[in-house]
């Protein structure tokens with residue numbers, strides 16, 4: 001067992017770490033946990049690779065583009081590593097899990113490949129490389145991630161993400177996630193509650209529960225617990241103001257859960273529930289396990305119970321076999337549901353998945369066209385929907401200075417709109433009321449009610 005004191009004495013001069021993370025919110029939270037661990041061991045976080053003794057990339061494999069980006073970042077470090085061979089370069093996360101040993105072959109200057117279930121041992125693995133000078137591969141699939149929250153490094157104390165389950169059992173035919181993140185494992189309600197209590201007593205006001213397939217939370221736990229039970233338990237935590245959860249899978253979303261959502265005052269009126277396509281034929285080939293009709297029924301019921309609900313979705317265009325007719329059905333679904341926002345992706349074949357065996361018959365040109373078309377439609381819908389908030393008062397949790405205008409503040413509504421307004425820094429972390437007077441497709445602009 002390595003004690004922190006030994007660690008610092010052996011390694012105290014190599015404590016600057018540069019960390020860049022790609023991919024989904026899960027990966028971002030894993031990055032926060034990893035950085036927390038490293039900080040506990042005396043590491044300092046730096047934002048330039050030139051100042052770093054350890055350079056780490058937390059990677060994503062969901063599309064080819066995500067992998068290409070990391071390989072290009074790694075390639076760019078070759079000369080730095082030649083000049084400073086003592087600098088440790090590490091690849092963490094999904095691409096590390098997927099490509100393993102092959103990363104060393106393609107990028108011989110990489111020292112560490114650490115998979116999705118091994119990052120809790122990061123300090124120890126880095127020390128091993130320092131002491132022995134040889135590369136380390138750590139992609140054991142049997143490990144279970146269990147990191148004490150106390151060590152998290154996060155930029156904002158008022159909001160936090162909490163993992164409630166890891167992995168995914170769905171095997172949608174296009175998706176690499178189940179292969180790199182492993183089977184679904186849910187944490188117990190007691191465990192999650194304890195973590196949320198700690199966060200709230202440290203000033204946290206908004207919690208977002210995370211799971212690749214969060215609606216199947218509880219599978220495998222004793223007593224048949226569900227996401228509804230978890231939300232109900234957390235809703236009773238005093239001083240917690242807002243609760244969110246992502247990502248919802250339509251197949252596992254239930255009318256019961258929607259009803260529970262509508263009854264819990266802290267659960268925000270927002271759902272991220274990717275439809276992926278508006279065509280039943282394509283959904284079947286994607287192995288999504290629901291029909292467009294079921295998706296529409298879920299949304300109608302949810303909007304009936306929660307009239308101000310906003311819904312976000314993901315769509316994939318150019319999936320093998322997607323005809324113009326299928327695409328038109330996606331357009332129709334978008335127009336009918338009127339999503340708040342949508343993430344639109346061009347299909348990217350992933351080796352090892354079921355869809356990789358299907359003939360890729362949608363030319364890139366068409367994929368690009370369909371992608372543009374959906375983006376255009378969504379932009380118009382977002383603007384039209386946002387305009388409906390003009391003149392209305394919304395509750396905002398203030399997050400900090402606006403990225404586009406540091407003299408103004410920015411925060412989010414319960415429905416997940418971004419709101420920018422004038423105000424003093426001491427409002428950060430507070431819930432304030434803002435009246436909206438102007439909008440774009442992405443942002444609402446307003447005035448604090450007490451400044452009107």
Ligand code: SAH
Pocket residue numbers: 062063174175176177211212213247248249274276314315316345346347348349350
């Ligand atoms: N677990 C979440 C999403 C995880 S991946 C869910 O099921 O909703 C995030 C998004 O990436 C997916 O919703 C999908 O739209 C997209 N995606 C996944 N694999 C892809 C692929 N091979 N090509 C293009 N987009 C993909």
Ligand code: SF4
Pocket residue numbers: 168169170171172175176177178212213249
């Ligand atoms: Fe991928 Fe489907 Fe699992 Fe989402 S539910 S992570 S898209 S396999």
Ligand code: F3S
Pocket residue numbers: 022023024025026027059060061062093094176177180181
């Ligand atoms: Fe990417 Fe891994 Fe998330 S593949 S989308 S970082 S689970």
